[in-house]
Amino acid sequence: MAQNKEPLVLRDMGSFHIGGRLAEISGKPVREVAIGGATQKLDPNGSYLVEQMYVQYVLPQNRKGKVPLLMWHGGGFTGVTYESTPDGREGWLNMFVRKGWDVYVSDAVERGRAGWAMPEVFEGEPVFLTVNVPWTAWRFGDPGTWDPDPAKRRPYPGSQFPVEVYDNLLKQLVPRWTTTNKPIMAAYNQLVDKVCPCVLLVHSQSSTFGYEAALANPDKVKALVIVEGTIRGNAQTVAKLKNVPILVLYGDNVDRSPMFSGQRKSNMEMAALAKAAGGSIEIVNLPEVGIKGNTHFMMMEKNNAEIADVIQKWLVGKGLVD
Amino acid sequence: MAQNKEPLVLRDMGSFHIGGRLAEISGKPVREVAIGGATQKLDPNGSYLVEQMYVQYVLPQNRKGKVPLLMWHGGGFTGVTYESTPDGREGWLNMFVRKGWDVYVSDAVERGRAGWAMPEVFEGEPVFLTVNVPWTAWRFGDPGTWDPDPAKRRPYPGSQFPVEVYDNLLKQLVPRWTTTNKPIMAAYNQLVDKVCPCVLLVHSQSSTFGYEAALANPDKVKALVIVEGTIRGNAQTVAKLKNVPILVLYGDNVDRSPMFSGQRKSNMEMAALAKAAGGSIEIVNLPEVGIKGNTHFMMMEKNNAEIADVIQKWLVGKGLVD
Numbered sequence: 001m002a003q004n005k006e007p008l009v010l011r012d013m014g015s016f017h018i019g020g021r022l023a024e025i026s027g028k029p030v031r032e033v034a035i036g037g038a039t040q041k042l043d044p045n046g047s048y049l050v051e052q053m054y055v056q057y058v059l060p061q062n063r064k065g066k067v068p069l070l071m072w073h074g075g076g077f078t079g080v081t082y083e084s085t086p087d088g089r090e091g092w093l094n095m096f097v098r099k100g101w102d103v104y105v106s107d108a109v110e111r112g113r114a115g116w117a118m119p120e121v122f123e124g125e126p127v128f129l130t131v132n133v134p135w136t137a138w139r140f141g142d143p144g145t146w147d148p149d150p151a152k153r154r155p156y157p158g159s160q161f162p163v164e165v166y167d168n169l170l171k172q173l174v175p176r177w178t179t180t181n182k183p184i185m186a187a188y189n190q191l192v193d194k195v196c197p198c199v200l201l202v203h204s205q206s207s208t209f210g211y212e213a214a215l216a217n218p219d220k221v222k223a224l225v226i227v228e229g230t231i232r233g234n235a236q237t238v239a240k241l242k243n244v245p246i247l248v249l250y251g252d253n254v255d256r257s258p259m260f261s262g263q264r265k266s267n268m269e270m271a272a273l274a275k276a277a278g279g280s281i282e283i284v285n286l287p288e289v290g291i292k293g294n295t296h297f298m299m300m301e302k303n304n305a306e307i308a309d310v311i312q313k314w315l316v317g318k319g320l321v322d
Numbered sequence: 323m324a325q326n327k328e329p330l331v332l333r334d335m336g337s338f339h340i341g342g343r344l345a346e347i348s349g350k351p352v353r354e355v356a357i358g359g360a361t362q363k364l365d366p367n368g369s370y371l372v373e374q375m376y377v378q379y380v381l382p383q384n385r386k387g388k389v390p391l392l393m394w395h396g397g398g399f400t401g402v403t404y405e406s407t408p409d410g411r412e413g414w415l416n417m418f419v420r421k422g423w424d425v426y427v428s429d430a431v432e433r434g435r436a437g438w439a440m441p442e443v444f445e446g447e448p449v450f451l452t453v454n455v456p457w458t459a460w461r462f463g464d465p466g467t468w469d470p471d472p473a474k475r476r477p478y479p480g481s482q483f484p485v486e487v488y489d490n491l492l493k494q495l496v497p498r499w500t501t502t503n504k505p506i507m508a509a510y511n512q513l514v515d516k517v518c519p520c521v522l523l524v525h526s527q528s529s530t531f532g533y534e535a536a537l538a539n540p541d542k543v544k545a546l547v548i549v550e551g552t553i554r555g556n557a558q559t560v561a562k563l564k565n566v567p568i569l570v571l572y573g574d575n576v577d578r579s580p581m582f583s584g585q586r587k588s589n590m591e592m593a594a595l596a597k598a599a600g601g602s603i604e605i606v607n608l609p610e611v612g613i614k615g616n617t618h619f620m621m622m623e624k625n626n627a628e629i630a631d632v633i634q635k636w637l638v639g640k641g642l643v644d
Contacts, residue, residue, distance in 0.1 A: 007383045010330040013416065014406035017493035022453070022470075033449055033500050035397065046452030047470070052493040054402065061329045075357065078435050080376065084336035094335065112435040113400050115496040118450050127355055128440050130368030131344070148344075148369070171339035171374040174437040178355050 008097060009061040018194060019109070019187030020052030023121050050121050053187035054079075054113035055106045057195075058093060064100025064322050065315075067197045067222055071096075071105045072188070074204030074229075076129060076176045078112030079105035081203060085300040086161075086168035092201075092299045095308045100321070104195055108206070109184045111174050126175035134170065138296035139253050139260065156253050158293035160301035169297065181208070188213050196220040199320060201311070203227040204296065211237075214244050223247070223318050225311055228296050230263045231270045235277065238270065242279035247314050249307070250285045251294030260296075284310070330419060331383040340516060341431070341509030342374030345443050372443050375509035376401075376435035377428045379517075380415060386422025386644050387637075389519045389544055393418075393427045394510070396526030396551075398451060398498045400434030401427035403525060407622040408483075408490035414523075414621045417630045422643070426517055430528070431506045433496050448497035456492065460618035461575050461582065478575050480615040482623035491619065503530070510535050518542040521642060523633070525549045526618065533559075536566050545569070545640050547633055550618050552585045553592045557599065560592065564601035569636050571629070572607045573616030582618075606632070 028044045056079065057068075071092065073081040082093040082105050096103050110116045116126075135146035135153075140161055145154040150164045161169075188209050192198070197220045202210035207229020214221040215233075218240055226248045233241075248267055254260045264283065271281035286294055291306060298307050315321055350366045378401065379390075393414065395403040404415040404427050418425050432438040438448075457468035457475075462483055467476040472486045483491075510531050514520070519542045524532035529551020536543040537555075540562055548570045555563075570589055576582045586605065593603035608616055613628060620629050637643055 008332040008335060010332065013330060013380075014410075014412065015402060016406060016410065017402075017490060020489075020493055025452075031447075035449075035500050042449060043452075044450070046454065048450060048452055049489060049492045049495075056405070058335075080337060080339075080435050083378070084338060088336075088338065090336065107435070112437075113402050113429070113494075113496070115434075115493070118497075125353075127357075127364060128366070128370060130347075130365075130370055132368065167342075167371060168339060170371045171342055171437075172435075173371075174435070175440075178357050 006098070008094065010059060010097070011061045011063075012059045013057065015054065015056040017052045017054055017114070019190045020049050023048050023050045023117065025118065025120055048117070048121075050117040051109050051183040051187065052114060053106055053109050053191065055104055055191060057102065057104045058097050059102045060097050060100055062100055063102060065102060065199070066320050066322060067199060068102040068104055068195050069096055069199045069201060070191070070195070071103060072200065072202045072206035072210060073106075073108065073111070074206055076127070076173050078107040078172065078174055080112070080172045082299060085304065086165045087302075089304075092304065092308055095305060096312075099308075099312055104191070104198075106191065108209075109187045110177055110180050116175075122177050123179040124177060126177050128175055129173055131170055134173075135166070137259070139251065139257055140166070140295050142256070156256075156293070159295065160293040160303050161295050161297060162302060169300070185209055185212055189216055192217050192220060197222055199223045199225065199315065201225040201227070202229055203299070204229050208232055214241055218244055222320055223315060225249070225314070227298060228260065231267050231281065233270055233273075235273050238274040238279050238281070239277040242274070242277050244279070245318050246274070246281040247311070248281065248283045249298065249310070250283070251296065251298050252287050252292050253295075254285070282314075286310075328420070330416065332381055332419070333383045333385075334381045335379065337376065337378040339374045339376055339436070341512045342371050344369050345372045345439065347440065347442055370439070370443075372439040373431050373505040373509065374436060375428055375431050375506075375513065377426055377513060379424065379426045380419050381424045382419050382422055384422055385424060387424060387521070388642050388644060389521060390424040390426055390517050391418055391521045391523060392513070392517070393425060394522065394524045394528035394532060395428075395430065395433070396528055398449070398495050400429040400494065400496055402434070402494045404621060407626060408487045409624075411626075414626065414630055417627060418634075421630075421634055426513070426520075428513065430531075431509045432499055432502050438497075444499050445501040446499060448499050450497055451495055453492055456495075457488070459581075461573065461579055462488070462617050464578070478578075478615070481617065482615040482625050483617050483619060484624060491622070507531055507534055511538055514539050514542060519544055521545045521547065521637065523547040523549070524551055525621070526551050530554055536563055540566055544642055545637060547571070547636070549620060550582065550585075553589050553603065555592055555595075557595050560596040560601050560603070561599040564596070564599050566601070567640050568596070568603040569633070570603065570605045571620065571632070572605070573618065573620050574609050574614050575617075576607070604636075608632075
């Protein structure tokens, strides 16, 4: 699996959980469960630790980023977003470590190694996605072009996504709730308290969390890189973030998606507000700088190194790299 | 967080998902879900990818282990078991990479970054554990000695577990089903097919999966290290595994637990059968070799490096280290 001959030299790597609270459950009947061949009585009443978040860190020996780089995943995903690509190449975690950044990748509350809580704590049911939904929703191809047979899938021309291993993207999906923004945000804020000043790199759903984290800590978030996500703000928020430069990246075929083109239009309005307030929101449409064929998952596509370089160049320009 | 001055030099690190199958859901009503501020219709009927497993790999530049070392977690846990300890020191993942092993840590089907499936696929309800259950079940202290206040907890004398950060162990817990052994085993077998010959290091629940994997691939599993787990076999299975050396480690205070002392007694019977068949199951009670105070979670306790050395020495003795 090693395609890069240069070794990764780390001064440390590890993980921790952060956040969480005690929740009390009462009034439920005792269950009988079969574990390891023996039936045991399980009293579900009592205290549970819930709503913690998982964070892994990879710290290069030769550090060049002036602050840590935190990578937050999108809805239905985990930190795996930034690990190896679906076709087994290096993802942005390794790439930015190689560029000299201390990288912290997290699994938000309810996702992956963060764990998730019982119905008494998490309201409503989680969302699971059928195999064809991501294909259209995240701009792999037009409706009707997905097929269970990889050879029959018809992505947009020049797609950078390795569609023959689309299943490997689906395997990264985990169930998500739509009612858990508050605990997710609480844990992210604790992470920012612990490891920042920093740069936040956010994707899709986590753009909301990244922007809120910056608003809560405008002195600690030195820059915000948004990969295809919405900026939910107004004249007040852009004023508060006038010293936090923001880069927003969009892939190809955005005009074909009402959702993404609407989101981008709203972001452009925010960029105008930011400019008027003395701040900076730069929106880069990758096709306009010659980088074509990317979907919503540019961090794991064939040209992911080229896009990492776009981000790195921007961070260098902001004075965040030694 | 870096306490070890020697850098970790890796020839690669990354992750992948393996296994999984398509499941069809039909006959369910369309749901309305609020995502990102907008209500969307979600048709839950269709094909889903389910029952895949997550695997991360960390490969040292200076490889000394003759085969990869696969680390499988116990019930209710994920691969985080082998990452940083609850008190922030290095875990066995880093330690065995430093010893020159290619290490593969996985999150089994349904756990962590493997994701989990809907009730139509996973039978029954998952198990959540209240904060006090692990304290007694996994031999931190006698019943009644756990207290929400860390200062008031009364562990067994000389406990190696950092009880002041017991909460950090609880945060590693994820919900578990008790009905999913078959898909878990199927994915583990695919992993063995992909990356072995290898050594398996298993904990608690995964001892069953490790033993079954060895039975399915007695030529590929070169050794099996069981940290406090049951060997479910008989005269036939020990004969089949006569060329697969097995080491079983037990911590302290086993006699205080009917569950663990019963399990150990059963393992000793298996060891006698193995010996009669020309095989080898070695059961090491750590207190008998001067290593005292360990609970069921010896890989994350204060003396975890000392216990890693016990395992390493055994693996060297089996000719598995260059």
